[in-house]
Amino acid sequence: MMYFSQAEIDQLILEDVPLHDETTRALGLPDAPGSLTYTARQHGVLAGIAPLQRLAQALGLRAEPLAADGDLLAPGQAVLRLHGGAHALHLAWKQGMNLLEYLGGIASATRQMVDAARAGNPRVQVAGTRKAHPGARKLQHYAVLCGGGMVHRAGLSETILVFAQHRAFLPGLDVEQLVARAKAHSPEKFVLIEAEDAQDALAAARAGADGVQLDKMSPQELAELVPQLRAMQPRLVINAAGGIRPDSAAQFAASGVDVLVTSSLYNARAADFGAVMRVD
Template sequence: MYFTQADIDQLIIEDLPLHDETTRALGLPDVTGSLTYTARQHGVLAGMAPLLRMAQSLNLRAEPLAADGHTTAPGQDVLRLHGPAHALHIVWKQGMNLLEYLGGIASATRQMVDAARAGNPRVQVAGTRKAHPGARKLQHYAVLCGGGMVHRAGLSETILVFAQHRAFLPGLDVAQLVARAKAHSPEKFVLIEAENEEDALAAARAGADGVQLDKMTPEQLAALVPQLRALQPRLTINAAGGIRLDNAAQFAASGVDVLVTSSLYNAKAADYGAVMCMDSAQIAE
């Protein structure tokens, strides 16, 4: 995923709207030193890519010791930054936020992917666009680091017809909705959300590219999926609603292709430590 300079500047400005009042008030000397981030628990690393770009923007020299997507162990150093003390203090907490919050999401994603694939080795776990406002790109990146996929990056990406759309088109049935969508956007994937068996089967018969089965139980899905496959073998079948780590394997075993969830964004943050020190040469001075 590409992070623009504007993305990186916003991360810096969020924590540095004007200046660092603590370093100013203390008269902190702007001598060189280092900042080391260390994992305190097992997990999956995420947030390194934007953190490295932050360091580059602040003219810090980065020494990455692990990469996004790698597993971490307690006591493992993942990144060491070198440079002026003032810049180290600017990057310190915001860098910690990236590693901890994104690492939590990546770790939760990896756990859910592993659990789901115990029920179906080919299933995918997808994070929705129901991310925290302003943080979607970062949270989607964390899902990717954890081995998941992005369901929809935004409204422009694919066609997903919800009941909320159908409320404003009461004269059109599922087949007409699919036909209209394909006529106006022939290059786009057309996905119909279905809350019942009737709508799901109608979407498959109408030639939808996919159906998203909302709030159905694993047992309901297991009964419906073979019927949908019989109508359209290449149909993409998503399950959404109520999918958690403790039931992911059951949902996956129903035969669906994708488990769609927003629960990953509420994962507990990872735990990292950070240690700063002044360069020994300058201590000697």
């Protein structure tokens, strides 16, 4: 689903092992063959198995996947078993747990949001933004995908998204001129305008923008505006952003927007996993 480079995997290892495992060294731990099994302690959505397998393999361990990223989990379900020497098992142990717990929490929150939103509109998408934790964006985006969501915008190089902050430095250009300039310089790129109000959104649609992002509008305001935008440009992609939570997602989705854009998924509570090591 998503490729993780060897450099990224190595960085995960180096973060936890800048030199060596001092506990293993100090105890004189024998490098006996053994296994490490990760087990879910609660219901949720699995995420993190793919990068964890790569991490284990980089340490010389054999990975035995017992479930796949995106699977629904039950308490007590084993998801991955690693085989190899005790030293490498201890190097993989906690960083592997971090991947499963933090990414699993995001994936589970995403699935909850998707299910809630699609109760209001079966075709709506839930998208995670680039407002992720610094250094962890790719992993967090991966977790969103595992939970059934999509990536709103992986980075600045992807789509053209015009904010008020851009417009502050171009005071002489109206929305129509901004759209025309963006399309002239990047004809292959999707042009999205964040609209400050209904008038701004209608102007963006009239100007030929590919999409509008409606920030901090209530579901009621969206329900009034979306039909107007559709009548003006039927193929316009309409995003809603701001204040979207599981308890409000259905209302936002029912307004007729295409995408619910949120950063709240990244603050999800971590999933709970157990880990057991055994000597073979």
